[in-house]
Amino acid sequence: MNALHRMTGRALLRWLPALAGLLILIFMFEIVQAPVIEAVGGAEGLSAIMERIPPALRAFARTRPEFMAMTSIAGYLSLGFIHPLYLILATSASIGFAARTLAGEMDRGTIQIALSRPVSRGSVYLSRVIGVAVISLLVALAGPAGMLAGWAAVRPSGEIPVAHFMPLAVNTFALCWAAGGIALLGAAWAAQAGRVLGWGLAIFILMYFVDYFASIWAMLRPFQPLSLFNWFDPGAILVTGAWPWLDIAVLLIVGFVATLGGYVVFRDRDLP
Amino acid sequence: MTASSASLAIATSGLTKRYRTNTALDGVSLAVPAGSIYGFLGPNGAGKTTTIRILLGFIRATSGQATIFGHDAWSDGVSARRDVGYLVGPDALYPDMTGAALLDHAAGLSGASPVLRTLLLDALELGPEALRRRLSTYSKGMRQKVALISAMQHDPALLILDEPSDGLDPLIQRNFEEVLRASNRRGNTVFMSSHDLPEVERVCEQVAIVRGGKLLAEESIADLARIHRRQATVLFNGPVPERLGGAPGIRVLSTSGPRAELEIDGEIGPLLTLLAGLDVADLLLPPPRLEDIFMGFYGSEPRA
Numbered sequence: 001m002n003a004l005h006r007m008t009g010r011a012l013l014r015w016l017p018a019l020a021g022l023l024i025l026i027f028m029f030e031i032v033q034a035p036v037i038e039a040v041g042g043a044e045g046l047s048a049i050m051e052r053i054p055p056a057l058r059a060f061a062r063t064r065p066e067f068m069a070m071t072s073i074a075g076y077l078s079l080g081f082i083h084p085l086y087l088i089l090a091t092s093a094s095i096g097f098a099a100r101t102l103a104g105e106m107d108r109g110t111i112q113i114a115l116s117r118p119v120s121r122g123s124v125y126l127s128r129v130i131g132v133a134v135i136s137l138l139v140a141l142a143g144p145a146g147m148l149a150g151w152a153a154v155r156p157s158g159e160i161p162v163a164h165f166m167p168l169a170v171n172t173f174a175l176c177w178a179a180g181g182i183a184l185l186g187a188a189w190a191a192q193a194g195r196v197l198g199w200g201l202a203i204f205i206l207m208y209f210v211d212y213f214a215s216i217w218a219m220l221r222p223f224q225p226l227s228l229f230n231w232f233d234p235g236a237i238l239v240t241g242a243w244p245w246l247d248i249a250v251l252l253i254v255g256f257v258a259t260l261g262g263y264v265v266f267r268d269r270d271l272p
Numbered sequence: 273m274t275a276s277s278a279s280l281a282i283a284t285s286g287l288t289k290r291y292r293t294n295t296a297l298d299g300v301s302l303a304v305p306a307g308s309i310y311g312f313l314g315p316n317g318a319g320k321t322t323t324i325r326i327l328l329g330f331i332r333a334t335s336g337q338a339t340i341f342g343h344d345a346w347s348d349g350v351s352a353r354r355d356v357g358y359l360v361g362p363d364a365l366y367p368d369m370t371g372a373a374l375l376d377h378a379a380g381l382s383g384a385s386p387v388l389r390t391l392l393l394d395a396l397e398l399g400p401e402a403l404r405r406r407l408s409t410y411s412k413g414m415r416q417k418v419a420l421i422s423a424m425q426h427d428p429a430l431l432i433l434d435e436p437s438d439g440l441d442p443l444i445q446r447n448f449e450e451v452l453r454a455s456n457r458r459g460n461t462v463f464m465s466s467h468d469l470p471e472v473e474r475v476c477e478q479v480a481i482v483r484g485g486k487l488l489a490e491e492s493i494a495d496l497a498r499i500h501r502r503q504a505t506v507l508f509n510g511p512v513p514e515r516l517g518g519a520p521g522i523r524v525l526s527t528s529g530p531r532a533e534l535e536i537d538g539e540i541g542p543l544l545t546l547l548a549g550l551d552v553a554d555l556l557l558p559p560p561r562l563e564d565i566f567m568g569f570y571g572s573e574p575r576a
Contacts, residue, residue, distance in 0.1 A: 006380045014368065109364030113374075113422075116328050116358035117381040118350045270331035 003119050007127035011101040012134060018100075019135060022093045023142045026086065030146030031153075033080040037073070038156040074161050074238040080147060081168065081234035084208060088201070090139050090172065094132050094180030095200040102128050102184060102262075104193030106272055115271070125188070125266050129259055132180035140173035164241040168234055171244055174251035175232045179204060181255035181262070188266035204228070228254065281306040281430045281461035282327060286336035289322050289485075296322040298485040299336065304463055304478075306341070306429075309456050311476035311493075312465040313566060319485040320465040324434050328358055340430060357382075357428035359436055362415035367408035371398070371418045374407060375425060384426035392421045395447045396440075413439040420448065424455070431455065433464040437471055449475050473562040481569050488569045493562065500565040504534045505556040506547065519546045 012019075040049065080086060102125070105111040114124050144165040151160050182203070186196045207227040214224035224230045231247040282304035289297040297319040304310045314320050325331045326338050329349035338345040343352035365374055379386040393399075396417040407415060416439040424431060431452075437445045452462050452475055466472050472479060473493060480490040489496065506516075508530040516532060517524040521542055525533040530553070536543050540557065547555065 003381050003383065006377065010366075010377060014366070109361055110366055112328075112330065112358070112360045112364050113366075113378060114381050115330065116353065116356070116360060117378070118354045118383060119381055120350050268332075271325070 003114070003117075004123050004127055004130075007114055007119075007124060008130045011097075011127055011131045015097050015101060015131070015135075018096060019093060019138070022089055022096075023138055026089050026139060026142040027146035027149070029083075029086055029089065030080050030143045031150035033077060033147055034150035034154045034156055037076055038154050042073075042156055073156070073159070074164065075235060077147060077160070078235035078238045081143060081172070081238075082232075086143065087208060087229065088204075090143070090176055091179040091204050092201060093139050094135050094176045095183040095204070096197060097131055097135050098128060098180055098183035098187045099193045099196035099200065101131060102266070103187035103191050103196045106191040107193060111271065121267050122263065125184075125263050128184060128187075129263075132184060132259075133177065136173050136176035136180055139176050140169045143172060144169050161238060161241055164238045167241065167243045168237045171232055171234070171237060171248055171251070174248045174255070175228060177255040178228050178251040178258070179255075181258035185258045185262035185265065188262040188269065191269075191272045279306055280304060280339075280342075281308070282310075282338070282340055282463055283342075284323070284327075284336065284338045287323065287326060287333050287338055288335045289319075289326065289331065290334045295485055297326070297333075300482065300485070300487045301336075302480055302487070302490060304461065306461050307456070307459050308478055309452065309462040309476045310464070311472035311479035312463060312482070313469070313472060313479055314465075314482040317484075318482045320482060321434060322485075323482075324358075324432055324465065327432060328353065328356075355429040357423040357426065357431045359423045359431075359433045360419050361434075362412050362419055362439065365407050365415055365419060368406060370406055371403040371410070371414075374418060375403070375422055378422040379425060382426045382428075384428075386425035388427050389421060389425040392424055392451065395451050396420060396444055397447075411439075413441065413444075416440060417444070424451070427455070427458070428460065430461045430463065433462065435466055436464055437466065437468055445471065469561075469563045469566055479562070481566065483569065496562070496565050497559065500569075501535060501537050502540075502564060503558070504536055504540075504543065506532045506534060506552060507554040507556075508532070509551045509553045513550055516546070516550075519543070522546065 102111075111124065115121065148160070148162065148165070179200075183196060183200045186200055187193075190196050190199070208229055210220060210223050211227040211229040214220040214227075214230075228251065231244075231250045233244060233247065236242070237244060280303050282302060284300055284302045287297055287300045287302075288295070300319065300323060302323075312320050312323070322331070323338075326333050327340060327345050329345050329352070332346050340352040340356060343349075343354075345352050366377075369377065375386065375389060379389075393403075398414065398417050398421065402410070402414060407418065410418070420433075420436060423433070436452075437448060440448060449471065452464075456462055462475075464472070464476070476493060478490070478492045479496065481488045503525070506512075510530060512524075512527045512530065512532045516522070516534075519542060521537045523535045523537075525535050527533070534543070
């Protein structure tokens with residue numbers, strides 16, 4: 001267990017500067033949402049803007065004017081969590097960690113420091129899984145924390161549903177966990193950090209656009225459940241406060257299955 | 273684990289590793305006695321590193337078996353590596369770590385106290401100031417020293433060293449050889465691959481020679497010296513006799529006046545018998561060098 005702690009700590013420590021940067025960016029991205037809402041005239045101002053946006057671009061925001069009108073401030077706040085920049089920042093944290101600390105260490109040979117000692121591949125892999133879980137948790141908390149901080153600073157008109165941020169954080173954690181699990185599977189397979197990062201981000205961008213186009217193009221709807229983003233609906237969560245158990249369960253299971261697959265690949269593969 | 277396998281630090285049997293179109297290792301069987309210093313020789317691509325990587329569980333053998341102290345290197349790898357020190361390549365160290373942090377990290381992963389660290393730091397002349405610096409600021413030789421200390425600091429029962437003196441200056445190399453001998457005197461086993469044949473000759477008791485993934489020989493250095501090719505110089509009281517070149521196992525490399533340079537394959541008995549009937553003024557028979565033996569193997573076909 002001591003070795004597991006050491007390896008987890010070491011992996012997280014190496015990733016700390018990049019992780020800190022990503023968390024700050026997520027925090028800053030969400031902190032500006034409340035001031036932006038205030039600056040454009042609150043809910044009414046944003047609703048007017050939405051009316052003028054073409055349907056395809058509304059789909060990009062995955063919302064509709066009538067939804068915005070009904071949901072008021074919670075609906076507007078949810079835009080901060082479905083923005084592509086937020087999603088890229090959130091998922092790239094766990095993808096980057098998996099790529100650098102598993103594939104990258106195989107590629108550079110540094111993983112031999114642990115694997116030449118009485119340490120199992122399972123322990124090495126588990127340390128990376130724990131790292132992905134910790135990072136997913138931090139990312140899931142950074143967004144709501146930033147938004148609440150921005151809200152506290154500006155205090156725009158309307159009520160903020162603080163309790164609704166809890167299911168949102170859990171759903172975000174599940175999304176990052178699923179992304180991290182898939183990245184761990186890729187990292188165990190590819191053993192080259194650059195390749196895992198490139199393919200990982202490409203796949204997640206593709207998933208985003210499948211989810212996006214499926215809402216305006218019926219032919220793509222059958223494929224929508226294949227996208228992780230189909231199982232992440234901050235708008236509904238922030239408006240209703242309901243726990244999206246199915247979404248959370250699907251993402252957690254995808255992450256778990258991918259992580260398990262990554263373990264089997266890593267356990268049986270030759271190191272480069 | 274059987275009693276016989278436990279008395280061997282390393283045992284491989286029919287070890288084979290195939291990649292798609294390439295056979296890196298072809299049926300290699302080794303027996304490294306516990307408590308020995310064992311050299312593993314061969315040119316680049318001979319299969320040395322592949323063997324070491326199989327022993328450490330980095331790669332899986334296509335067929336055959338490898339054990340360390342009786343534990344299978346792949347299926348029981350954690351037990352096999354319980355008391356092993358392995359020299360990782362100098363480029364496989366975390367560049368953002370300080371030397372001291374890397375040694376602490378390695379000791380923690382080994383689960384054993386770094387009892388030899390101070391001694392090794394002195395022997396390899398790595399000072400406390402250097403240990404406080406990040407490894408990215410180290411020269412290759414300094415990284416090699418840190419890697420050596422990391423492998424040896426917990427005084428493991430088996431040291432597996434791939435090119436250990438690479439990057440070390442000659443003085444430090446001698447200190448390092450003394451450290452290896454001291455480790456061996458404490459009962460530890462050293463298994464080392466090296467291109468530095470004089471170093472192997474100075475340190476090792478037994479060697480295995482591989483080529484093209486096949487084992488050519490596994491013998492003590494003394495036996496190799498006795499039975500393999502060596503050179504001799506004979507000075508006659510007169511011209512070199514013609515019948516000298518006709519003797520089996522003896523080849524005349526050159527002659528100059530009364531002087532003949534000879535190459536002898538195997539035992540020197542036939543040469544001495546031949547010279548007994550000739551008018552010899554002097555005979556120079558230097559001890560055979562491992563390098564000559566090694567080169568002799570590379571002029572022959574691999575043994576099946």
